[in-house]
Amino acid sequence: MEWEVVIGLETHAQLQTKTKIFSGASTAFGAEPNTQACEVSIALPGVLPVLNKEAVNCAIKFGLAVNAQITPRSVFARKNYFYPDLPKGYQISQYELPVVGKGVVTIQVPAVGKNPAYEKVINITRAHLEEDAGKSVHGAVEGMSGIDLNRAGTPLLEIVTEPDMRSAAEAVAYAKKLHELVQWIGICDGNMQEGSFRCDVNVSVRPKGTDKLGTRREIKNLNSFKFMQQAIEFETRWQIETLEDGGTIQQATVLFNPDTGETRAMRSKEEANDYRYFPDPDLLPLEITEADKARVRALMPELPEAMKARFEADFGLTSYDAASLTSSLNLANYFVATVKAGADAKPAANWVMGAVSAKLNAEEKSIAESPLSAEQLASLIKRIMDNTISNNAAKQVFEAMWAGEGEVDAIIEAKGLKQVSDSGAIEAIIDEVLAANAAMVEEFKAGKEKAFNALVGQAMKASKGKANPAQVNEMLKKKLGA
């Protein structure tokens, strides 16, 4: 039987506000334990929450960015459970009426092997505001557990998708897209190591062609895209094997162990909490007007979709290229800076998405960490445009510039990669090639088009790749009377 995997994501994005969602305590990461825990963070008797308007603005930005309906009147609810790092014994979240309703995120799924790249629309079910819990600290004091409440009350936006993804690659593409988007609109720093962006992945499988969803298991707290890919692939295989062996899947929460590459059930559904959600009587419903939305919209940068359309219109880029370049704000800015520095848009796009991206991937760097500036890349592209070097030679120059060996002209000079455009020199080479390859000339004259290309190749080879290919072509045609 052929199986289909069905995946939905729940992502917690920590919002970039100076203070906590319901108090004035700082949200800065890495402070000494409990130094950012005010009376509200500790949940002293008698304290009350006051909503941080900045957190609401972040939610509105996200809603606008995914074309979602922003709920005019959403409600904060208490999610009740006992845990030492949850000071009030309940988490303030949103339940029945979230601040952001249905929206969409368009993802680009990269080519894998023979399968070409494609675009897909992922539906957002909802996004809601909530507070983070504190942290348990084990081992700081021998034989005891400590509680650090610095993080308690940090604002989170939980973003939930429909079960729209059908492969680990799609899930990762979505997670990456979302990761870039929340940074693009400036609501989350995207730092996965510090836990600013955490994903829970719901995975189920079903026979291909059927509609009914299988029983899902939720992989909790994935904090890297690599782990997400591995975890989903393992989980999918495990579920399929379990079903093929005649077993059944129990709804469960599972953890991914990066050391073994396996997922393991943490708790089953039967042990799940009854959270006893009810509207928080300490907070009024959150009302968002059209004016609020307009005010926030005015503060937002150009969104990826708009920038993509602009790239297509202004630069004549394909939809896929424009989408790739606008997959992150830094990448888009790098591209724009390259064009601004004088490079033509199409080669600039090709270089940014091709050689530059490949290098960054290989070195696991972000575009912000690129050793090659946009201006440097433009200087290289300009040397191709003015025929100083060939495309092939440009690759060598690129490698050298990337390695920090110097600026473009110096490298061309040092490596002797300057293209030969002197027609006398090229003519001399062509004459030599024609004399040495009489048989090929005959073949061409007999009508074999391929022989022409072979002759071009011979001429390029004779020039050690330095001859201007366009000139070689032209002169060869003339000589052969073609």
Place this chain on the structure above:
Amino acid sequence: MINSSLKTLSQMLADKKVSSVELTQEYLNRIDTFNPVINAYIALDKDKTLAQAKAADVRIAAGSAVPLTGIPIAQKDIFCAKGWKTTCGSKMLANFVAPYDAHVITQFDAAGAVNLGKTNMDEFAMGSSNETSYFGGVKNPWDYTRVPGGSSGGSAAAVAARLCAAATGTDTGGSIRQPASLCGFTGLKPTYGVVSRYGMIAFASSLDQAGPMARSAEDCALMMNVMAGFDERDSTSLQREKEDYTRDLNKPLQGLRVGLPKEFFAEGLDANVGKVIETAIAEYKKLGAEIVEISLPNTGLSIPVYYVLAPAEASSNLSRYDGVRYGHRAESYTDLMDMYCKTRAEGFGAEVKRRILIGTYVLSAGYYDAYYLKAQQIRRLIAQDFEEAFKRCDVIMGPAAPSTAFKAGEKVDDPVAMYLQDIYTISTNLAGLPGMSVPAGFSTGADGKALPVGLQIIGNYFDEARMLNVAHQYQQVTDWHTRMPDLEMSGQPTPQGNK
């Protein structure tokens, strides 16, 4: 001096006839004498108190006094006061010293009032007799064998016994008005949102409201001027212009439309209490009021609705008492779950546990719609009843409690009988309306003891100034509010509550 109005005391302080230190010492002496028997105060700190009195005298001398500067006030132990033990009447917080001030405390401090001490109360404000306090019951100053009402029983006894010039209370279902009725003084629960709840330990957040407990309507108005006002730290605090609650005290009542809900005079009301209320209504007629028969048809549902919603909120509000960060923690335990269970089993009394259980139940999956949601719907109907009624009258009057003070121990084992004490007060909390209890006379029981009866006045939203006017005019022609009990010097030791 101890039976003087706040206005008189303030004038005496201004005229230097007495200093705040002398006045405060007078009350502290009375507390020393009577508190061991009455058990109204559960935390006293004479050094702190007298330091505030001294500071008040400096301020009075400097000419920067305001009406309550130098006046000794008792604070219900539900308000966090920095450096004061703040227990909420519970073993759970028996060792908790508040590191910050409630908004109400800050307001009194800013006015230069003197904090005499923290008063006894039902545990987490859950009770109508003060018998659920971990620190023992409180004696009704009119008859030591009887309860003062609750949950603000300590403040009530302190005001009635003149162990303070005035006190604060909180009212979730009647906890200011019922004890005011049972102890014979004036108590006001303001409109929900008028007094900030910040630093007031939560019982049921959507119902809790702080208010004054004092001799007279005029005293309550002066207290309200200090307590009321917007506070950005409480999201349910209402952003309104600051008002002077004394402004309408002297308006005549000619043409005042008084609504009498037939449901407040039906079965369940003690006949003698009913007579006192009728006499008071007759007095209002003399003052020019018109009587309007009204109906609040959903009154009977208010207790069941309240006992779904209040425990639901309480079960969540009290989750923070888990032994992790402050308050009681069990001595020994095997693991986290055992720590939670033992801590909460030991730290909470029976009534608190009962309400946590009810609240947890009504919020549980599968029961939420049938209980919590249904109760919220009925709550709206109850509010609509009042909305309709106020189209035909300006204030509503009736009894504040169905009976006079009952005997200690009488209802301890019958929670439903205890809950019925709040039958006339709970609906105003559910609607968020202001209500007050005003001394209206005495009812003499079979044992020959005369016990106070309170007349309840319910106003429309933000109509506190008018209600105070209505009460004040009555207090100009009656003297019930000036009566004080003859305190016995001794009595049985205070019965221990819910241990």
